[in-house]
Amino acid sequence: MTDLKQLLERASTVYSQNFPPVTWFGRCIFLSWYCDVGTCAFCFRSTIKHKIRHAASAKRTVASILTDAIIGKNLGWRIEFLTGGYRIFPFEEQLEICELVSKVCGSKIWVNLGSIDKERLRRMERYVEGVCASIECVDPELHARICPDKPVEPYSKMLKEAKEMGFKTSCTIVIGLGEKKSDFEKLAEFIESHQLDRITFYALKPVAGTPYTKSPEPEEYAWWVAQTRVRFPKLEIMAGLTPQRSSDYAGVLLKAGANALTKFPAVKRFGSPQAAEIERQAAEAGREFQGSLTRMPEADWEAEVEKLGLEPELERQVKQKLGEYLKGMAGECPENSNK
Ligand code: SF4
Numbered sequence: 201m202t203d204l205k206q207l208l209e210r211a212s213t214v215y216s217q218n219f220p221p222v223t224w225f226g227r228c229i230f231l232s233w234y235c236d237v238g239t240c241a242f243c244f245r246s247t248i249k250h251k252i253r254h255a256a257s258a259k260r261t262v263a264s265i266l267t268d269a270i271i272g273k274n275l276g277w278r279i280e281f282l283t284g285g286y287r288i289f290p291f292e293e294q295l296e297i298c299e300l301v302s303k304v305c306g307s308k309i310w311v312n313l314g315s316i317d318k319e320r321l322r323r324m325e326r327y328v329e330g331v332c333a334s335i336e337c338v339d340p341e342l343h344a345r346i347c348p349d350k351p352v353e354p355y356s357k358m359l360k361e362a363k364e365m366g367f368k369t370s371c372t373i374v375i376g377l378g379e380k381k382s383d384f385e386k387l388a389e390f391i392e393s394h395q396l397d398r399i400t401f402y403a404l405k406p407v408a409g410t411p412y413t414k415s416p417e418p419e420e421y422a423w424w425v426a427q428t429r430v431r432f433p434k435l436e437i438m439a440g441l442t443p444q445r446s447s448d449y450a451g452v453l454l455k456a457g458a459n460a461l462t463k464f465p466a467v468k469r470f471g472s473p474q475a476a477e478i479e480r481q482a483a484e485a486g487r488e489f490q491g492s493l494t495r496m497p498e499a500d501w502e503a504e505v506e507k508l509g510l511e512p513e514l515e516r517q518v519k520q521k522l523g524e525y526l527k528g529m530a531g532e533c534p535e536n537s538n539k
Pocket of ligand 1: 235236237238239240243244245246334347350
């Protein structure tokens with residue numbers, strides 16, 4: 201048996217000793233497409249093309265954000281976190297969005313909104329349960345090269361302060377940036393020293409206009425997930441399906457001990473062969489898929505919006521947006537015709 205196969209089997213065993221045989225899709229909800237940092241070497245937001253296409257002032261509307269949350273809730277997805285919009289939305293607006301999205305979810309949510317100071321965290325605690333830091337990689341030299349304007353220290357401080365205040369905490373890590381397997385100890389040290397509750401892994405998706413040209417192999421990516429599962433049996437591990445042929449990765453990531461999957465264009469690819477393949481691979485990995493990427497539930501969508509008690513104009517906008525999204529998901533919209 202190969203070393204990786206043995207590792208995956210160990211990780212699967214550790215998973216089943218600590219969690220029920222279920223999985224789900226974690227949807228991240230973006231607040232805006234522009235990023236004020238915009239210099240991380242691997243990120244699509246660092247490319248000239250993206251900066252031209254998305255002006256600094258271009259924010260996603262609150263109606264669109266809420267529509268995303270309403271659809272996700274009714275399809276049984278969980279909100280991975282609210283993210284994006286670094287220094288784009290004034291804090292008061294971010295806070296209001298957190299309140300509204302947590303209202304849609306009927307529970308507190310997670311956020312990944314840059315480094316947040318204690319005062320702001322305190323104001324968020326009514327709506328926010330967990331705080332995520334986009335660390336990307338743990339080797340200091342690699343990090344300095346890849347994220348020159350996003351130092352780890354402010355995130356590290358936030359994670360520690362948030363933990364002391366009673367928030368759950370997590371970080372994101374991208375595999376394929378040039379990390380070495382020997383860096384795993386640094387990652388383990390980071391998880392331990394910050395007492396993280398969750399980690400989200402992504403596989404690098406190469407973007408034209410960045411120096412990167414390939415995603416890591418599924419086995420290489422799964423190695424990190426499996427090592428983390430074996431070392432941290434109770435940690436919640438989310439794994440992103442970032443590469444081009446994303447659904448190919450689902451099964452191996454679940455076998456590696458990921459709790460759930462994220463970073464799949466679930467609205468755009470709703471009901472697509474790729475979405476069906478993810479559900480199939482989850483079943484093959486022995487997991488019940490909670491919610492659905494393929495079947496639209498019976499829902500009274502108007503009532504779902506009305507029960508939120510929104511301001512009349514916002515309610516009207518959400519109903520309109522929801523209608524557009526649902527049409528697209530049913531394949532009636534040209535934007536969604538590339539399933
Ligand atoms: S990785 Fe995050 S902080 Fe860096 S450019 Fe992309 S969105 Fe901005």
